[in-house]
Amino acid sequence: MSSAAPVLELSSLSKTYGGRRGGVRAVQDVSLSVGAGEVYGFLGPNGAGKSTTIRMLLGLITPTAGHARLWGEDVLKTRAGLRRVGSLVDGGTFYPFMSGRKNLQVLSRTHGRAPADRIDQLLDEVGLGARDGGRKVKGYSTGMRQRLGVAAALLNDPDLVILDEPVNGLDAAGIQEMRALIRRLAAEQGKTVFLSSHLLHEVQQVCDRVGIISKGRIVREATIADLLHQDDVLTVEAAPLERAQAALAERWSATIEGTRLRVSAPRADTPEVVRRLVESGVDVFGVATEQRNLEEVFLSITQPEAAHV
């Protein structure tokens, strides 16, 4: 096992259901890698292929093509990597006829025994406590199951935590607690987190880098900052507009829209844009930055037609 290998690496990962010809291609040629200590957001609309990708990563589904590797080892060839992984898939599915604590005991045995006090400590950490931990899971709310799911994911003190839609079913306070927990995992405990979500705000709050998946393909991979700024637009009020457009054409793409000029440039380029306009004899009346939020960026990538509505 190479220490230099990324914690998680997907290369040309594909999954087709129902035979290669005429089947449903759930995931196509997905490649990405996540380094140690990173919080990676796996973003995509419902049905984009996020859960199928995670299931392949956890060895639950066999890929049709490509590889999923943990610390450089193919998950289908060796389980050594999976022993260092904790996961929450499908919002915490548990044995409904057993208490939360008993469920964790079963998992602890399956993993290979966590320390005796670890279960109570985790129940407290996720806000279930002794009383709720002793109740049967069939009486749990969605949020409680989700919390128990997180406790289960952390049971074996994993190096990599894979969380599939971890805030589903949580109330506002629960979401905030979950966000803080994810941050703590990375910042204080040095864990790598792979977080799948369709909630943009969530990803924006906690992730260092995101991969956007749409219709089974990775369509964009970047840091949150790059993603937010790469499509910035400056709106310039100036006269005459034709001269202004010509003055900027060498470096930026600019289009005249009514009485304004829209320049595809990041906010940092504003002084340079103004300087060039003034040097070209253009009168500048105002410059405004149009910064798109993650939702607009996400929609423009995954559903271009919806982004313009």
Place this chain on the structure above:
Amino acid sequence: MFDVLAAERLKLARHRAAWFLVWGYPIGIVVIALIAIGVDLVRGDPPKPGDVETAAKWASDSAFAWNGPASTFGRYLVAGFTAVAFAGEYGWNTWKLVVPHRARWALMAAKYATVVALIYIALALTALLMVVLGYLGGVATGDAAPEGITIQALLQAHGRGALVMLAPVLLTVAYTSLAAVLTRSTIAALIIAVVIGTAEEVFTKFAPLLALQARDLVLFLYHVLPGHHLMNLSAWIVEGKAASRPFLDKTVVSLPWGTSLAALIAWIGGLTALTVGLFQRQDLN
């Protein structure tokens, strides 16, 4: 592996299905025995001289509980518990909870071991209760156990019962687990197991009659399917001789125990290997 077994025991031992289908044996036997003793006491009939049992018969009767899972109805109960143990994980959606952490074959092996072990523990408990209640009942009703019953005789009778039960239990567990992995449904697995178990029983019983219509085919199936081999192996263990079923055309199927043992090992081993192989390759969505 011991940890996986312990996890499986935690899951199954106190599940409602275990209470109904496994622990039901000892509980049921206590209830029935107490009712029988009560009825005897109320009626107050003194034992007739002809009723006196020999020690060997008393020991053999006390091992009656072991026959339960080998009967058609008993095999339905075994199938029900197996269906819950194997298909339950699909219904509860919990395979994805445990599969990333252990090799799939190990999880399957733990299920087989736990299901069979729990059934055996329940029956051993039932058998023990039958001995104790049989003795106490005899004392209470004045129909005391005959003299000369030894621990060795009891162990022999019960060991034989446990051995006879092994093949039908393993076979039932094998085809029910395959149905569970294929259908991913407890109800569907149970229905398939009940249909197979009943069909096997009916075929074995009615084969001499069916042979009038298609003798060669029926004889072939009689030799290949596990029904007659279960009967034959049981006869060898209990009576020390082959089970002979004369067909209406005077054909007698009489097989050595080794043949039946090999046939049953092939059936049980084949079905189990198929189940584990399918599970190894199965996508768990």
